Amino acid sequence: MKLSPNLKGALFSALYFLLFISITFISRDVFTIIIFTIGFVLAINLIAKGLNKLKIPMKIATIFSLISSLFFLYLLLVLLIPTVIREISNFVVFLNDFFQKGSWKILLKNQPENIVNNIENFMNSLQPKLIEMLSNFIELIPSYGQKAFTFLFFLTIGSIYLSFYFEQFKEKLQYLYPKSLRNSAKIFYDESFNQIEHYVVATLFASAFVGVSAFLAMSFLGIKYQLLLSFWAAVTNFIPVIGVVLEFIPMIVVGISSGLTTMLLFLLIMSIIHGIAFIIFISIMKDYGRINPVITIFSLLILGSIISLTGALIAVPTAMIIKVFWQIYIKPELERS
Incomplete structure (x- = not known):
């Protein structure tokens, strides 16, 4: 059976994508470094590119963007990480005290006894798991130090080299295909990178906005562990669908200890913050990357189960690639008379 050029291109693209994903089975750490470097x-x-539109030469714009991005990254790590680690230790003590005092029972006033008992049994079973998970994380922090250094070293080196040769790198990808398939391959990669670029920047801006706004809101309301929870809010916004749920769980726990009224006010403010963050995200994305939620969820489930956290982070970009793959290679075949 003779395959059409579109189907041949689809086979080549699917093969290269699977080879790329297979890196995680060789070394998950290496795959994580590659993903973060590309992002x-x-x-x-x-x-x-934005600076270049302001008549700044592209090479100078790249140097400025690279230096400022790396400076901001390292400054953020130096300022945030030590404080966040200290707050985690205090947070473990707080959680233990929170469960022992049963502070959550304030939300169950005037509720039927059987509901109170069921929730109490659930909270009692949840307490040791949460404490154990956080305690294990604190114990593993020293061993993560070497991995973090390796990660940052290769991220920095990879970012420096790839930033200057990124356009050439994208251009060379088409030469992985036979000559007759290179035009469609170039369109496929250009469109994929274009959509993912906008997604990465939109997510960064939205996450930064949520993190900073959450810190300011908690400081205003007098809620404890502002830095830890705002850092957590920014990080979880990189995870689609389930990220918001993961973000709100510790916020609700801490909010309860500040009083029911404060907690409800805080959740209202956070809902408004997320609404604004969504507007920021949409305004940056514009017409890029409109992904069917079903594809996103399946991508999240599959990649999350295979590659854990890194898989969850690349779920939306993968869905974008699948969409472009469909439009470039599969859809023309289905619509061909």
């Missing part, structure tokens, strides 16, 4: 460079590249 970091995509953000740098898009910022450099």
Whole structure:
């Protein structure tokens, strides 16, 4: 059976994608470094393009974007990480005290006894799991130090080299295909990178806005562990669908200890913050990356189960690639008379 050029291109693209994903089975750490480096460079590249539109030469714009991005990253790590680690230790003590005092029972006033008992049994079973998970994380922090250094070293080196040769790198990808398939391959990669670039920058801006706004809101309301929870809010916004749920769980726990009225006010403010963050995200994305939620959820489930956290982070970009793959290779075949 003779395959059409579109189907041949689809086979080549699917093969290369599977080979790329297979890196995680060789070394998950290496795959994580590659993913974060590509994401970091995509953000740098898009910022450099924006500066280039202001008549700044592309090479100078790239250098400025690279240096400022790396400076901000390291400054953020130096300022945030030590404080966040200290707050985690205090947060473990707080959680233990929270469960022992049963502070959550304030939300169950005037509720039927059987409901109170069921929730109490659930909270009692949840307490040791949460404490154990956080305690294990604190114990593993020293061993993560070496991994973090390796990660940052290769992220920095990879970002420096790839930033300057990113356009050439994208251009060379088409030469992985036979000559007759290179035009469609170039369209496929250009469109994929274009959509992912906008997604990365939109997510960065939205997450930064949520993190900073959450810190200010908690400081205003007098809620404890502002830095830890705002850092957690920013990080979880990189995870689609379930990220918001993961973000709100510790916020509700801490909010209860500040009083029911304060907690409800805080949740209302956070809902408004997320609404604004969504507007920021949509305004940056514009017409890019409108993904069917079903595809996103399946991508999240599959990649999350295979590659854990890194898989969850690349779920939406993968869905974008699938969409472009469909439009470039599969849809023309289905519509061909």
